[in-house]
Amino acid sequence: MQKRILIVDDEPAIRDMVAFALRKGDYDPVHAGDAREASAAIADRVPDLILLDWMLPGSSGLELARRWRRDDLTRDVPIIMLTARGEENDRVSGLESGVDDYVVKPFSARELLARIKAVLRRSREDEDDGSVTVGKLRIDGAAHRVYAGDQPVHVGPTEYRLLHFFMTHTDRVYSRTQLLDHVWGGNVYVEERTVDVHIRRLRKALEPSRLEEMVQTVRGSGYRFSLSA
Numbered sequence: 001m002q003k004r005i006l007i008v009d010d011e012p013a014i015r016d017m018v019a020f021a022l023r024k025g026d027y028d029p030v031h032a033g034d035a036r037e038a039s040a041a042i043a044d045r046v047p048d049l050i051l052l053d054w055m056l057p058g059s060s061g062l063e064l065a066r067r068w069r070r071d072d073l074t075r076d077v078p079i080i081m082l083t084a085r086g087e088e089n090d091r092v093s094g095l096e097s098g099v100d101d102y103v104v105k106p107f108s109a110r111e112l113l114a115r116i117k118a119v120l121r122r123s124r125e126d127e128d129d130g131s132v133t134v135g136k137l138r139i140d141g142a143a144h145r146v147y148a149g150d151q152p153v154h155v156g157p158t159e160y161r162l163l164h165f166f167m168t169h170t171d172r173v174y175s176r177t178q179l180l181d182h183v184w185g186g187n188v189y190v191e192e193r194t195v196d197v198h199i200r201r202l203r204k205a206l207e208p209s210r211l212e213e214m215v216q217t218v219r220g221s222g223y224r225f226s227l228s229a
Contacts, residue, residue: 002026002027002028003027003028003048003049003120004027004028004029004030004045004047004048005022005027005028005029005030005047005048005049005050005051005116006029006030006032006038006041006042006047006049006050006051007019007022007029007030007031007032007051008032008033008034008035008037008038008050008051008052008053008056008061008064009032009033009051009053009056009082010033010034010053010055010056010057011053012033014053014082015031015033017109018051018082018112019031020109021109021112021113022113022116024109025113025116027116030047033057034056034057034058034059035056035058035059035064036058038050038064042073042074046073046074046077047077048077048078048120049077049078049079049080049116049119049120050068050074050077050078050079050080051080051082051112051116052064052065052079052080052081052082052099053081053082053083054081054082054083054084055083061081061083061097062097063097065079065081065097065098065099066097066098068098069097069098069154069156070154075154075156076144076156076157076160077157078100078101078119078120078122078157079098079099079100080099080100080101080102080103080115080116080119081097081099081101081102081103082103082105082107083102083103083104083105084104084105096197096200096201098156098201100119100122100156100157100158101115101118101119103115118185121185122157122161122184122185132164132167132168133167134167134170134214134225134227135211135214135227136148136149136209136211137153137163137167137206137209137211137214139160139163139164139167141164144160146160146163148206148208148209148211149209151208151209153205153206153208153209154205155201155202155205156201158183158198159198159201159202159205161183162179162183162198162199162202163202165179165182165183166215166223166225167225169225170225170226170227171224171225171226171228172224173218173221173222173223173224174222174223174224175221175222176192176195176196176222176223177192178222179195179222179223180192180194180195195223199215199217199223202215203215214226214227
């Protein structure tokens with residue numbers, strides 16, 4: 001079955017251009033011009049990936065991304081932000097809102113398809129991950145869920161991959177570059193600061209269960225996941 005990709009952009013010309021590229025890439029594109037249309041499309045069928053414009057009427061792409069990350073129906077759906085904002089702070093804001101990747105306009109169809117394939121490939125790899133337990137923290141690989149004891153821990157797709165890698169490689173220090181290679185993939189261009197953003201989000205998700213100190217910063221070296229301080 002073709003992967004369904006929801007395009008959320010208020011400019012019809014951009015939606016048509018992106019949809020044309022997606023169809024050539026053997027994807028099934030669905031259009032939405034605003035938050036209401038996007039919600040209706042998701043209710044009809046949850047997409048395999050969402051292409052989300054930053055600037056939308058009524059509700060910004062950042063607000064939508066945050067909302068979808070809190071919703072059980074969409075919290076595991078990969079999101080790629082499409083925007084003309086190319087400054088570093090804007091990219092970080094997008095990542096902190098819960099998106100998985102970031103494409104700056106204008107972009108080529110080739111670049112967009114490459115980003116989509118990379119994000120979907122990482123999602124498929126997630127589905128193959130097994131279950132693992134470290135202390136009170138547990139990943140149910142079959143259900144794609146994280147638990148602290150019996151309480152669910154809500155994390156986004158990237159934080160899930162990062163946590164799974166940490167839990168299967170405990171008590172070792174990994175640099176940002178190594179984490180990018182292992183979690184994002186060596187053939188995907190992502191800035192090192194992206195790692196810091198997702199580390200912060202992972203710690204925030206673990207705060208209610210008081211397990212955030214398991215994700216440790218090793219000054220000058222990188223990060224380590226450990227039960228011991």
